[in-house]
Amino acid sequence: MKTDCKVIIVGAGITGIGAAYHLRENNISYMVLEANRDLGGVWYTQRWHGARCDSDFVKYSYSFRPYVSPRCLHSRDEIHAYLRSVAEEFGILDRIRFNTLVTAAEFDSREGCWTVHTNHGSFTAQFLINGNGYFSEPHRPCFPGQDDFTGEVIHTFDLDDKRTFKGKDVVLVGSGSTAVCCAPELALVSGSLTMLQRSPSYIYEIDNRATPLMRFCQYLYGLGLELPIRVLRGYLQARDDVIFVAFRAFPRLARRFFQQHWRDAVNDESLRQHFTPRYRPWEQRIPIAIGLKAAVKSGRVAMKTDEIERFTMTGIVLKSGEALKCDVCVLATGFELNFLKFALRVDGATLDMAGINFYKGIMMGGVPNYFQPVGVWHSAWTQRSESATKFAVKIMRYMAERGLHKVCIDRDASVRYTPAITPNYIMRRLALMPRLYGTYELPSVDNLLSYRFEPRAFHFG
Numbered sequence: 001m002k003t004d005c006k007v008i009i010v011g012a013g014i015t016g017i018g019a020a021y022h023l024r025e026n027n028i029s030y031m032v033l034e035a036n037r038d039l040g041g042v043w044y045t046q047r048w049h050g051a052r053c054d055s056d057f058v059k060y061s062y063s064f065r066p067y068v069s070p071r072c073l074h075s076r077d078e079i080h081a082y083l084r085s086v087a088e089e090f091g092i093l094d095r096i097r098f099n100t101l102v103t104a105a106e107f108d109s110r111e112g113c114w115t116v117h118t119n120h121g122s123f124t125a126q127f128l129i130n131g132n133g134y135f136s137e138p139h140r141p142c143f144p145g146q147d148d149f150t151g152e153v154i155h156t157f158d159l160d161d162k163r164t165f166k167g168k169d170v171v172l173v174g175s176g177s178t179a180v181c182c183a184p185e186l187a188l189v190s191g192s193l194t195m196l197q198r199s200p201s202y203i204y205e206i207d208n209r210a211t212p213l214m215r216f217c218q219y220l221y222g223l224g225l226e227l228p229i230r231v232l233r234g235y236l237q238a239r240d241d242v243i244f245v246a247f248r249a250f251p252r253l254a255r256r257f258f259q260q261h262w263r264d265a266v267n268d269e270s271l272r273q274h275f276t277p278r279y280r281p282w283e284q285r286i287p288i289a290i291g292l293k294a295a296v297k298s299g300r301v302a303m304k305t306d307e308i309e310r311f312t313m314t315g316i317v318l319k320s321g322e323a324l325k326c327d328v329c330v331l332a333t334g335f336e337l338n339f340l341k342f343a344l345r346v347d348g349a350t351l352d353m354a355g356i357n358f359y360k361g362i363m364m365g366g367v368p369n370y371f372q373p374v375g376v377w378h379s380a381w382t383q384r385s386e387s388a389t390k391f392a393v394k395i396m397r398y399m400a401e402r403g404l405h406k407v408c409i410d411r412d413a414s415v416r417y418t419p420a421i422t423p424n425y426i427m428r429r430l431a432l433m434p435r436l437y438g439t440y441e442l443p444s445v446d447n448l449l450s451y452r453f454e455p456r457a458f459h460f461g
Contacts, residue, residue, distance in 0.1 A: 005029040006030060006127060006396070007019075007023055007030040007031075007129055007396070008030070008033060008114065008127070008129070009030055009033070009129045009131055010102050010105075010116070010128070010132050011033075011041060011130070011132040012036075012040070012041070012098075013039070013041020013083075013133055014043070015131030015381075015385050016032055016039075016129075016131035017086055017092055018062055018373075019129050019131055019373065019389045019392075020087075020090075020092040021064060021086070022386075022393050023393065026393050026396075026397060028393070028396060031097060032092070032097065033097050033102055033116065033123070034096050034098050035101040035102070037099050038080075038084075039080075039083055039084060039093075040079070040083050040084070041133055042133065043080045043083060044080055046076060046156070047159070047160045047162075048156040048157075048161060048182055049185040049186040050075075050183075050184065050186065051075065051182075052073055052181055053073060053074060053079055054177055054288040055073075055379060055380035055381075056072045056214075056380070057069065057071075057072065057073060057074045057078075058210075058214060058218070058236070060382055060383075061382070062086065062386065065086050066221065066233065068218040068221060068222065069218075071209065072206060072208050073206070099120075100118045102116055102117070102118050102342045103117050103118060103119065103343070104117045104342055104344070106345040106346070106348075107345070107347065107367070108347065109347050109368065109406065113125060114369065114370075126405070127369045127371065127392075128371070129392065130340070130371070130372040132342075134338060134339050134374070135335040135336075135337070135338070135425075136335070138155040138156070138157035138158075138331075138333070139334045139336050139424075140333065144309070144310040145310040145311035145312060146311045148313055149314075149326075150313050151328055151329065152327070152328045154328065154330055154331070155330075155331040155332075155333070156178050156182060156332050163189070164189040165186075165189055165191065165327070165328050167191040168190060169191055169315075169324075169326055169327045169328075170186060170191070170193045170194070170327065170330060171194045171324055172193060172194065172195045172332055174197065174331065174333050174334070175199065175201045176284075176287060176332065176334060176423070177287040177288070178334065180203055180288070180289050181289075181290075182330070183195045183295065184289075184290070184291040184292050184294075185291075187295055187301050193300065193301050193302070194324060195301055195303055196304045196308070196316075196324070197274070197304070197305050198305075198307050199278055199305065200273075200274055200275050200276055201277055201286070201287055202281050202284075202286050203258075203262075203288075203292065204261065204287075205288070205292055206288060206289075207290075213232065237379065237383050238444040240379045241379070241442040241443065244282055247281040247282045248280065248281070248282050248283075251281055254281035255281060257281075259271060264293075265293040265294075266296060273305050274305050282378065283422055285377065285421055304318070304324070306318040306322065334424065334425045335425055336425070336428070336429065337425050337433070338429075339353055339372070339433065339434060344370075346367060346368065351364075353434050354431060355433075355434070356434045357409075357413075357415040357434070357435050358434035359409050359437065359438045360391065360438040360450055361373065362391055362392055363392075363408075363409055364409075365409055365410055365411035366409075367408065371389075371392040373386075373389045373392065374436075376441055376443055377421045377426075377441075378420060383443035383444075384446055387446065388451070395458065398453070399460065402460075404461065405461065406460065406461040407458050407461075408458070409459065410459070416435065417435035417436055
């Protein structure tokens with residue numbers, strides 16, 4: 001069957017653009033279908049105050065185009081500009097069909113190809129790479145009395161950093177990465193800001209200056225020497241993985257580390273109440289803060305740890321009985337986890353992703369010629385998603401060299417999966433998630449051991 005291209009990529013975010021590059025380098029034809037009017041994924045849609053990546057960007061950026069900067073972490077605007085520059089430099093931009101929403105995709109085993117249905121017609125390809133990400137809709141908890149509240153309730157999903165709240169009392173609800181990134185910046189444009197958390201998180205603050213080692217490796221990269229920055233990226237990932245394993249293995253030492261980290265910014269009572277979580281370190285993702293210590297110390301950000309009992313017309317009543325005056329309530333309450341944003345069918349049967357085996361974060365049981373590269377929960381997304389993408393390209397090249405048309409793995413209901421971390425957005429959807437296996441969940445190890453292509457692990461036809 002004649003197809004529109006060899007590969008269709010869904011989504012022009014960090015995964016989709018990376019996939020497009022590796023397909024291009026291997027002379028595999030592709031097109032990218034993007035629902036939005038611009039590329040970037042979350043780095044295009046999320047515009048709240050302080051929106052940024054909380055991984056060292058020299059590590060989060062692509063291996064083929066490392067980003068050099070005197071700073072460690074970068075804003076949404078900078079990341080979006082970086083992704084656009086990559087898409088322009090490697091001719092990817094011309095292969096993206098914007099404003100094209102994928103509504104369904106179906107595989108025909110007899111034809112050996114995918115038909116992808118969109119709001120602008122259907123397209124066909126031998127392979128489908130799904131890079132649509134896993135955050136789609138915001139999690140919006142409903143509170144008693146919210147309809148009577150005369151102020152504004154807005155989720156960060158809908159918040160634009162151009163907005164200001166001068167003279168207004170703002171309550172920011174949340175304790176995860178979004179709240180930690182947002183609070184210091186939102187406080188600058190608010191009359192007052194209270195960060196209201198149901199329970200504390202472990203928070204690590206940095207000054208955001210690149211270390212001398214980072215600057216030296218970036219300097220050498222500017223001179224045309226690529227090896228030092230490759231080693232730096234590997235070192236940073238290994239460091240993250242070691243910390244992740246060590247903090248989980250020695251939780252008492254990890255707790256003491258965070259207590260000491262915040263002792264210079266808050267008193268003992270505040271430390272106990274607002275910065276001492278109930279769970280163990282790295283059972284949930286650790287937010288990285290910039291400027292939060294100074295904002296809390298100066299009083300620009302007031303911390304409250306309590307649950308919302310109800311809204312009143314002019315504020316919020318907590319379960320402790322305390323009343324908070326509130327003009328604007330900003331919900332930094334996270335997202336709903338969703339691995340698949342469109343219907344997927346194989347020979348007419350609709351795929352149910354709940355409990356499906358998910359091999360090496362790339363291929364699902366019983367779904368031919370379909371790849372969905374994912375990263376890890378505790379570190380930079382690209383560190384594993386890029387390896388998974390290159391692994392998919394290896395499979396495609398192997399098939400092309402041998403005239404093969406179909407690849408799949410068996411559906412295996414016996415696979416058991418325990419997520420590496422257990423934040424609410426995972427636990428709310430755990431029963432509906434695919435079951436990942438075949439990796440160590442540590443990119444520094446997986447990149448060495450887990451992505452060696454073994455044809456015997458697949459069924460080809």
